[in-house]
Amino acid sequence: MGLSAEAFSRTSRDSGPDHPSPRRLLYVGRISPEKGVHDLLDAFELILRQYPDTSLTLVGPEWIAPRDIIVNLCLEADRIDSLAPFYEDGYLMQLRKRLSPEAAQRITFAGLVAHNAVAAYYGHADIYVSPSLYESFGVSIIEAMAAGLPVVATGVGAVPEVISHGHTGLLVEAANPPAIAKAVINLMTDASLRTSISRVARDEVLRRYSWQNICSKLMQFYHEVLDNKAVQVSEAF
Numbered sequence: 001m002g003l004s005a006e007a008f009s010r011t012s013r014d015s016g017p018d019h020p021s022p023r024r025l026l027y028v029g030r031i032s033p034e035k036g037v038h039d040l041l042d043a044f045e046l047i048l049r050q051y052p053d054t055s056l057t058l059v060g061p062e063w064i065a066p067r068d069i070i071v072n073l074c075l076e077a078d079r080i081d082s083l084a085p086f087y088e089d090g091y092l093m094q095l096r097k098r099l100s101p102e103a104a105q106r107i108t109f110a111g112l113v114a115h116n117a118v119a120a121y122y123g124h125a126d127i128y129v130s131p132s133l134y135e136s137f138g139v140s141i142i143e144a145m146a147a148g149l150p151v152v153a154t155g156v157g158a159v160p161e162v163i164s165h166g167h168t169g170l171l172v173e174a175a176n177p178p179a180i181a182k183a184v185i186n187l188m189t190d191a192s193l194r195t196s197i198s199r200v201a202r203d204e205v206l207r208r209y210s211w212q213n214i215c216s217k218l219m220q221f222y223h224e225v226l227d228n229k230a231v232q233v234s235e236a237f
Helices: 039-050 076-088 089-095 101-106 115-123 138-147 175-190 191-209 211-236
Strands: 024-028 056-060 106-112 128-131 153-154 170-172
Touching: 024 039, 024 115, 024 138, 039 056, 039 170, 056 101, 056 115, 076 089, 076 138, 076 153, 076 170, 101 106, 115 138, 115 191, 128 138, 138 153, 153 175, 170 175
Parallel strands: 024 056, 024 128, 056 106, 128 153, 153 170
Antiparallel strands: none
16 A cells, blocks of 8 residues: 655645644544544544634545444444444434534534545644544555644554554544543644654655555565576576
């Protein structure tokens, strides 16, 4: 899995992690129960109590994965039970209903956005949050890191392989809105941590996941295989 570094250049950001009032939060992905969006909204309510000028933008369509494909197979029994009510009615409708009037005014559901337009949302955000209960890789996480956004993410699936806690992002327990809120507020109030994570994460993710580096390593691998094969053939004769 890779990304185009140019699409997520720091120059696209209109404030950057050094902005004096980092209050714009972002989530990019499907609106589906296993993505933990309800936990993010609950965390946002907690954040608003301390910082009422905070905003949250959610980019992505309501696209609910079948329970028997992801949830029932990949999550523990208690998590499955906790998500069951969200499958009874429309998930997005339930999310909107659980919002306080104050939060409803500060949240934007952007819906489905063309991929070539997503970079602009990263550019207008200050902190990226991934509240997933299950994540096989997390493309939006590495996109946010490439865009220079400090990331708060739940430590599920392959996410800990992408984010080193306190170094290239902050990892929190899944299904824990207070922990999400605490980590976000930590980044909002600690400029040095925010800046350090943003810079190190961007350099790291581009080193590991840019198409240029991936192609270079792949070509090196092919050359090594071909060279080794040539040696084996010559030794055979």
